[in-house]
Amino acid sequence: MTPRVHFITLATPDLAAARAFYRDGLGWSPLLDVPGEIVFFQVGHGLVLGLFDADRFVGDIAGAVADTSLGGLTLSHNLDSPEEVDETVARLAALGAAVVKPPQTADFGGYHGHVRDPNGVTWEICHNPGWSIRADGTVRLGPVDADDEA
Template identity: 60%
Template structure:
């Protein structure tokens, strides 16, 4: 099997709240929205985030598998500046997200804040000067001592 994934699907007990958070708070455009079932967002080339209504998610797996909660993970979104971190965190909270950590200087040398979506999925909104995507799609991560200053 090739080392790649095409979908990240999360169970959500409140699909409408999740839709408001991702569409209105993060400003994302749905790729496909099936009311009362699932909503998909294109989040990278060849990669889609799906938010699947919890009961239908469990039925699709053949029984209760999640208890309707997702945890133990963070999803990260990098932006070009600390000011954009502040603005994105503010919009996400205004759209129903819960502030987990106010934006601040990060130990790795960047700037970040954390917001939980209505399902408890934690999003790190980050400005990381040592992170970039090459033209071929490869991600480059630099160690803190190698990063440019912002």
């Protein structure tokens, strides 16, 4: 089987707060927004992040999961500079995100901070100079070379 993911869906107890975090805090445009139910954001080539009202989520999977809380999961958003990290963390905090770790120099040689969204998902907001994406979409972890995109 070819490794790929098309949808990542997170149950959220407060869809309005989650919408504000992603739309207003991260600046993402909804692909589809059904008030009171779900909002989708395209987050990559063929990849959609869905934020699903927790009660509707439980109903959709026929009650197979009763606890929709999240833990042990971190998503990362890589930016072009430490200044963008500071600005983004401040904007998210102003929208009510919990700052878990203020922006600071990271062990990997970059700069990052961590915030928790209204779903309880921890986001690493970072600048990683060793992260690049090649023209074919493959990720490179390490020094940038001539085949990498800026």
